[in-house]
Amino acid sequence: MRKLRNMFLTGMIVLFFVPGAALFAQYDITDALGDVDEIAAAVNSIFGPNLGGMSYVGDPVGYAIIPHGAIGISAGATFIPLSNINTGTFMKVNFADMGSLAYFPIPAVGAHAKFTIKKKFELGVKVAGIPEISDKDAGVAVHNLIIGGKLRYNLVGFKLPMLKGGVSVGAHYEYMSGGLMMTESETIPIDVEGLGDAEDGTFATTAGFETMWKSGTFGGEVQANVQVLFLNFFAGSRVSTTVGKSTTTMKGTGTLTGDGSGVVVTEPTTTVNASQTVNPTGLDPYVFGGLELKILGLVISGKLTYNIRNQNYVIDNGLRLQF
Numbered sequence: 001m002r003k004l005r006n007m008f009l010t011g012m013i014v015l016f017f018v019p020g021a022a023l024f025a026q027y028d029i030t031d032a033l034g035d036v037d038e039i040a041a042a043v044n045s046i047f048g049p050n051l052g053g054m055s056y057v058g059d060p061v062g063y064a065i066i067p068h069g070a071i072g073i074s075a076g077a078t079f080i081p082l083s084n085i086n087t088g089t090f091m092k093v094n095f096a097d098m099g100s101l102a103y104f105p106i107p108a109v110g111a112h113a114k115f116t117i118k119k120k121f122e123l124g125v126k127v128a129g130i131p132e133i134s135d136k137d138a139g140v141a142v143h144n145l146i147i148g149g150k151l152r153y154n155l156v157g158f159k160l161p162m163l164k165g166g167v168s169v170g171a172h173y174e175y176m177s178g179g180l181m182m183t184e185s186e187t188i189p190i191d192v193e194g195l196g197d198a199e200d201g202t203f204a205t206t207a208g209f210e211t212m213w214k215s216g217t218f219g220g221e222v223q224a225n226v227q228v229l230f231l232n233f234f235a236g237s238r239v240s241t242t243v244g245k246s247t248t249t250m251k252g253t254g255t256l257t258g259d260g261s262g263v264v265v266t267e268p269t270t271t272v273n274a275s276q277t278v279n280p281t282g283l284d285p286y287v288f289g290g291l292e293l294k295i296l297g298l299v300i301s302g303k304l305t306y307n308i309r310n311q312n313y314v315i316d317n318g319l320r321l322q323f
Contacts, residue, residue, distance in 0.1 A: 027192040028265040032203045032256045033272065040274040044211060044248035046080055046104055048278025051215040052242040053078045053312040055146050055176040056286070056305060058110030058128025063232060063292075064166035064225045065122050065154040069115035070299070072320025074128065079103040080312045103312075108146065112320070122152040122168070129178065144178030152223075165226040172219060172240070179212040190256075192263050201264030207252030207272050215244025215280065227294075235289035238305075242280040250274045284309050290316075297322055 047054070057076045082104055110128025117123065126148045134141035152170030190201040219240025226233050254272045258264030290303030299322050305314040 026263060026265055027190060027200065027256075029254075029256045029267040029270050032190070032254065033270070033274070035203075036205070036250060036254065036272055037274040037276070040248045040250050041276040041278075043209075044246055044276045044278050046082070047211055047213050047248075048246035049280055050078070050080045050307075050310055050312050051176065051213055051244050051246060051280050052217045052240055052284045053080070053307050053310065053314060054106050054144075054213075055148070055174040055215060055217050055242075056314050057106070057108040057316060058112070058126050058146060059148065059150075059172075059303075059316065063227070064157065064168040064223055064234070065119065065152065066114060066116055066322055068323050069113070070320045070322040071111075071113045072299070072318055073109070073111050074126075074316055074318040075107075075109045076314060076316035077105045077107040078312055078314045079105055081310075106144075108144065110146065112318075114150075120154050122150075122154070122170075124150045124152070129176075140183075141181045142179070144176065146174060146176045148172060148174035162229055163227070165224070167222070167224045169222050170220065172217075172221065172238075174217045175215075176217070176244075177214045179210065182209040183207075190264055199259065200261065201256060201258040201266075203254055203256050205250075205252060205254045205272060207250045207254070209248075209250050211246060211248040213244065213246040215242050217242040219284075221286075230294050232292040232294060233289075234292070234303075236287075238286040238288065240284050240286070241282070242284070245277050245279045247275065247277045249276075282309070288314075294322070 057078050058074045080103060082102060108128045108130060110126055112124060112126040114122055114124030126146070128146040128148075129144040130142060132141060132143040150170055150172040152168045155167045155169060157166035158164060188203045188205065189199045190203055192200045217240050219238060221236055221238035223234060223236030250272055252272050253269050255269040256264065256267055258266045285308045286305050287308065288303055288305035290301060292299050292301040299318075299320050301316075301318040301320070303316040303318075305316070307313065
């Protein structure tokens with residue numbers, strides 16, 4: 001759990017050091033509050049368009065249609081590109097230069113079960129997410145819950161000596177609810193003239209930061225698999241749409257201080273109250289593939305999924321008992 005907490009801390013605390021960008025001769029407290037609002041919008045852009053990918057993690061993976069039933073556990077993460085953080089803002093930030101922070105990880109652990117009806121229909125359910133993780137010293141808390149279900153139909157199957165496989169189609173639904181809460185005190189540099197080598201002032205904030213999300217994702221998929229001895233190779237495609245929203249708020253106080261040059265107008269401490277909401281829209285097309293190793297009734301699996309539209313990807317690893 002400490003590792004998951006540190007992944008969130010590393011990703012989110014960096015966002016509070018993003019400088020506001022401006023193109024005017026003077027910069028006052030009103031402009032600073034406008035930049036804070038842009039930061040809220042930028043942070044929220046990480047979550048809103050990618051709710052569907054976040055709820056995909058922990059999905060039951062494997063055979064086109066299992067013989068009878070299975071129960072298992074999974075762990076994985078959705079990796080969201082931070083290049084999307086500039087959407088809808090005037091900030092020009094290149095997170096790709098930050099190495100591992102080029103993608104923001106949303107991890108999850110879960111459990112799933114599935115069973116087959118008359119060798120043609122497979123019904124699966126999952127519960128995944130992050131139980132509440134908090135660090136009182138850092139002022140951070142995060143939680144997430146994903147509940148999903150899937151129904152698949154076996155279109156065709158074949159079985160040969162040492163070789164078998166099949167093709168299936170399916171429909172799915174996933175409900176997700178969660179949030180990230182932080183309390184931060186940061187000093188953000190202000191570069192009004194845009195020279196990059198000069199600091200025209202600072203904006204010191206003490207604010208509560210909160211992003212809350214809730215969504216429902218539904219769609220369909222097609223999957224094919226080929227099993228050679230103990231190895232099962234599978235690949236497929238999924239199309240889904242998500243209904244929901246992600247809301248980011250920042251509430252607290254902020255003080256703007258200039259360097260004395262007159263570019264920044266110094267004003268007293270004021271209230272910071274920013275709020276932004278993003279709703280996911282459109283269809284999300286995915287491609288996925290993976291490999292499983294079956295030893296008696298135990299199956300070890302791994303899957304990689306890529307969202308063609310939003311360019312996020314999901315890594316899943318699973319362990320299940322199949323019978």
